[in-house]
Amino acid sequence: MAEFATLGERLAEHGISRRAFVKYASYLGSLMALAPEVSRSMAAELAKARRQSVIWLSFQECTGCTESITRSYSPTLEDLIFDFISLDYHETLMAASGEGIEHARKEAMAANKGKYIVAVDGSIPLKDGGIYSTSAGQSNLAILEETCKDAFAVISIGTCAAFGGIPKAKPNPTGAVSVADIIKDKPIINIPGCPPIPEAMTGTIAYLLAFGKVPELDHLGRPKAFFGDNIHDRCYRRPFYERGQFAKSFDDEGARAGWCLYEVGCKGPVTYNACATTKWNGGVSFPIQSGHGCLGCSEPDFWDKGGFYVPLSGSVGPTAKLVGGAAIAGAVAGLAAAAVARHRKSSLNKG
Amino acid sequence: MNSVSPMTGEATPLALAVLSEIATALARLAETGEETTIDLKSLPLSPDDLARLGELLGEGEVRCDLEVAGRSEVRETGFSGVWWIRHLGLGDEVALEEIAITFVPEILHAHPDDVARAARRLAEAVTAPLADEEETPRG
Incomplete structure (x- = not known):
């Protein structure tokens, strides 16, 4: 196959039609919340790309x-x-x-x-x-x-x-x-x-x-399409949080009933990632659905934020300080949305 | 839909909300030809909401199974121009589920580039057997 063939030509060589591009673009459009006309042009552009x-x-x-x-x-x-x-x-x-x-x-x-x-x-x-x-x-x-x-x-x-x-x-x-x-x-x-x-x-x-x-990126240089929402906002256990129903340990009645894991250290409220919606292994599950709190692994310095099993409310001081540092590190990305997102994040940490 | 729960005769509020959006879009298609796509995965619909929506839209005349980078299903609902599209990904999980309000869903169209390539292949296929016969001694 010629080195300079388009992707459309390459896939056609393997008997894969342009429908594959339509399907792939619709799928990505859904994941990235693109407007339908954008995913349509994406299908055409991908087929033309090298x-x-x-x-x-x-x-x-x-x-x-x-x-x-x-x-x-x-x-x-x-x-x-x-x-x-x-x-x-x-x-x-x-x-x-x-x-x-x-x-x-x-x-x-x-x-x-x-x-x-x-x-x-x-x-x-x-x-x-x-x-x-x-x-x-x-x-x-x-x-x-x-x-x-x-x-x-x-x-x-x-x-x-x-x-x-x-x-x-x-x-x-x-x-x-x-x-x-x-x-x-x-x-x-x-x-x-x-x-x-x-x-x-x-x-x-x-x-x-x-x-x-x-x-489009957020203030930490992450694509907003995947890192625009925090885990807590999109978590299916959120209604338990609103009702004040919390698991107090990993084997108590609340944990068995699938209540909110905030008090056993879930970092969902300060973690921006797509786990709660896109999930893992082709949409099977994500950590919270498997009964463990979010570790906050898509955030800077997640390892040093005061303990995976310490509730966020118990680690307000160090967390807030670290988030400040992270925001400065992320400034390289130079983004207009930074101020808003940082504000939202700081409020969450203070709250 | 595998998980249709028994009809209770009551539509869920979310199913009704989506249905009303579809109605507006279908009226627009009829009047102006403008197409709409509603991504069902992006809406907070429970399996029950989806089942109700499926019941409300019903079954139409067309059902297509596609084998293109995994399986896909396209079926017309009981309302002409309203299509239910499901793309399956890894492990036959639903990777994308959408309602397309259009005359024919884009994925069903043969692309002009594919048609041109197929025309070349078919023309070769028409001449190739003749060439084979001349070369291969009969026995």
């Missing part, structure tokens, strides 16, 4: 984000995205290794100069010259700077790349920082989560591909 070169860099991470994005079974709607992108470099998934693959990365960068997307999972250690995580003899910092130089955009996949995540948890022995702490001259999209919801990752890539632009 395969998107994606270079995936893995730094201080656990590979859970890759597990999440590849968690699809037989050919379905959800994994059409893998026909739309050309994953030119991914240490965990690629078969090749050594000098050859490093050469391939540089070739992909040269061939798609200014057009390729860099996906990063993992944080970047800066302490002691960045020696705590290296590959091919280069520090993560050097690889990141080199690879992002000619990128069109950078997607920070997972909380570690977006905010530093678990490697950055106190006492942060490796001096871990986020991608946005280093790269200042490229659009950065944060898709946090530990791991992120697969649809948030693939949906964002498909949006970039179809429209050639970054979707």
